Amino acid sequence: MAHEPPHTMGQQHGRRSWAEPWKIKMVEPLAVTTREERAAALVEAGYNTFLLRSRDVYIDLLTDSGTSAMSDRQWAGMMLGDEAYAGSRNFYNLEAAVQRFYGYRHIVPTHQGRGAEHLISQTLIKPGDHVPGNMYFTTTRLHQELAGATFHDVIIDEAHDPESLHPFKGNMDLAKLGALIDEVGADRIPYVSLAGTVNMAGGQPVSMANVRALRALCDRHGLRLLLDATRMVENALFIQEREDGYGDMPIAAILREFCSHTDGAWMSAKKDNLVNIGGWLAVNDDAVFEELRNLVVVYEGLHTYGGMAGRDMEALAIGIEESVQDEHVRSRVGQVRYLGELLTEWGIPIVQPVGGHAIFLDARRFYPHLEQDLFPAQTLAAELYLDSGIRSMERGIASAGRDPETGDHHRPKLELTRLTIPRRVYTQAHMDVVAESVKACHDARDSARGLRMVYEPKYLRFFQARFEPIS
Numbered sequence: 001m002a003h004e005p006p007h008t009m010g011q012q013h014g015r016r017s018w019a020e021p022w023k024i025k026m027v028e029p030l031a032v033t034t035r036e037e038r039a040a041a042l043v044e045a046g047y048n049t050f051l052l053r054s055r056d057v058y059i060d061l062l063t064d065s066g067t068s069a070m071s072d073r074q075w076a077g078m079m080l081g082d083e084a085y086a087g088s089r090n091f092y093n094l095e096a097a098v099q100r101f102y103g104y105r106h107i108v109p110t111h112q113g114r115g116a117e118h119l120i121s122q123t124l125i126k127p128g129d130h131v132p133g134n135m136y137f138t139t140t141r142l143h144q145e146l147a148g149a150t151f152h153d154v155i156i157d158e159a160h161d162p163e164s165l166h167p168f169k170g171n172m173d174l175a176k177l178g179a180l181i182d183e184v185g186a187d188r189i190p191y192v193s194l195a196g197t198v199n200m201a202g203g204q205p206v207s208m209a210n211v212r213a214l215r216a217l218c219d220r221h222g223l224r225l226l227l228d229a230t231r232m233v234e235n236a237l238f239i240q241e242r243e244d245g246y247g248d249m250p251i252a253a254i255l256r257e258f259c260s261h262t263d264g265a266w267m268s269a270k271k272d273n274l275v276n277i278g279g280w281l282a283v284n285d286d287a288v289f290e291e292l293r294n295l296v297v298v299y300e301g302l303h304t305y306g307g308m309a310g311r312d313m314e315a316l317a318i319g320i321e322e323s324v325q326d327e328h329v330r331s332r333v334g335q336v337r338y339l340g341e342l343l344t345e346w347g348i349p350i351v352q353p354v355g356g357h358a359i360f361l362d363a364r365r366f367y368p369h370l371e372q373d374l375f376p377a378q379t380l381a382a383e384l385y386l387d388s389g390i391r392s393m394e395r396g397i398a399s400a401g402r403d404p405e406t407g408d409h410h411r412p413k414l415e416l417t418r419l420t421i422p423r424r425v426y427t428q429a430h431m432d433v434v435a436e437s438v439k440a441c442h443d444a445r446d447s448a449r450g451l452r453m454v455y456e457p458k459y460l461r462f463f464q465a466r467f468e469p470i471s
C-alpha cells in the first residue's frame with residue numbers, strides 16, 4: 001500500500017481521500033481575466049505563451065522550472081546566507097548535500113542547469129565529436145553542438161510513440177548506441193549523455209537495469225557516462241513503483257544507486273531540488289574536476305558560489321534533502337497522475353503512461369485535421385489560454401528547431417502541448433479546473449485553424465518566436 005499513487009491510497013477500506021502533505025502559510029492571489037482581455041494578451045504575445053505576462057495568467061503550467069514553492073525551512077535558510085565572496089559556509093552545506101544524496105565526489109555550483117551544461121560541454125567535447133543521448137533536451141543539445149559535437153538520439157523506439165505503454169520509455173537503446181560506437185569510434189565520443197526522466201518524451205523514466213547495462217557497455221569501450229540529473233528524483237519513484245526489487249527501497253537509496261553507475265551529473269536545481277534558481281555540476285574524476293573548477297571562474301563565478309548568492313545555496317542544500325523524501329515525491333508525481341487520469345477518463349489524447357512532471361497533450365490526435373507545419377501544439381497552447389487563462393507550452397515542431405546542416409525544420413514525431421505542474425504550488429482543485437478547460441478545448445477542436453510563424457529567432461526559437469492565426 002505504501003507505494004500506491006497517493007490519491008488511491010486506502011480506497012479498499014472505503015473512501016479515504018488523499019491530501020497534499022503540506023499546508024499553506026502564505027498565499028499569492030491569482031489573476032482572473034475576461035476572454036476579451038485574454039484575446040488581446042494573445043495578440044500582444046504573438047500567440048506564444050512564453051511571451052505572455054504572468055499577470056495575465058491564471059494557472060501557470062508553463063514550466064516546473066524555478067516555479068516550486070519553498071518550504072518554511074528553506075526560507076529560514078535564506079536568512080542564513082553567508083555572502084562571503086569565497087568559501088561561504090552555504091557552499092559547504094550544498095557540497096555535503098550533493099555528496100550525501102547523489103554520491104558524487106566533486107561539486108561545481110552554477111547559476112542554473114545550462115551553466116553546468118556549458119562547462120561540461122566545453123571541457124570534454126572537441127570539434128567533430130559525437131554525443132549520444134536518450135532523446136535530447138533543448139539546452140543540453142545546443143551546448144553540445146556549440147562545443148562542436150553532433151548529437152545522436154539513441155533512445156528506444158517506444159519513446160517516440162505516445163501510445164506505447166512501455167514502463168521505461170526513457171531507456172537507451174544499447175543496440176543503437178553500439179552501432180554508433182562502431183560507426184564513429186569510441187575515441188570520438190567524449191561521453192554518453194543520459195537523462196532521467198526524459199522531458200521531451202513526456203517525463204518518461206530510465207530503469208535501473210538499463211543504466212546498469214549502459215554502464216557495462218561504456219566500460220567495455222572506455223566511455224564516460226554522464227547524467228542529466230534534473231528530474232532524477234522523480235525517475236527514482238518510477239523505479240520504486242515499477243521495477244522488481246525496488247518496491248521497499250526509499251527514494252533516496254534508489255537515487256544514490258542510480259547515480260553510482262554514472263561518472264558525474266549536471267543539474268538544473270530549479271526542478272527536482274525545489275529552488276527558484278540554481279544548478280550544479282558534479283564529477284568523480286579529479287582531472288575533469290580541476291578543469292571545471294578553473295572554467296567556472298570564467299563564466300559563472302568563483303568555484304564556491306558559481307553565480308549563486310550564499311542564501312540561494314543554503315535554500316538549495318535544504319531543498320535537496322526535502323526533495324528525496326518519499327512523501328514529497330509521491331504527492332508530487334501523484335498530483336500529475338491525478339490530472340492525467342481525469343483527462344484519460346474523458347477521452348483526451350495524452351502521452352501514456354503519465355510521466356513525472358507534466359501532462360503532455362498529444363496535439364496530433366487532438367487536432368487530426370492540422371498538419372504539423374500549422375503548429376498544432378502551439379495552437380492548442382493558445383486555445384487553452386484563451387479558454388481559461390491557463391498557460392501551457394509547446395513541445396513539438398517549434399521547440400525542435402531546424403537542422404543546422406539543411407536549415408529545414410526538425411519534424412519530431414511527437415507534437416505535444418505540455419501542462420507542467422510546479423512543485424508544492426497548486427492544489428487538486430486547481431487540477432480539476434485545468435482538466436475542465438482542456439475538455440472545453442477538445443469539445444471545440446474542429447474550429448481550430450492553426451498558426452503561421454511570422455518571426456523566428458536563430459537560437460532556441462520557441463522562446464521568442466511570434467505567430468499569427470491562419471484565417
Ligand SMILES: *Cc1c(COP(=O)(O)O)cnc(C)c1O
Nearest residue numbers: 112113114137139199230268270
Ligand atoms: C531545465 C533543464 C535543463 C536546463 O536547466 P536550466 O536550469 O533551465 O538552465 C537541462 N536539462 C533538463 C532535462 C532540463 O529540464
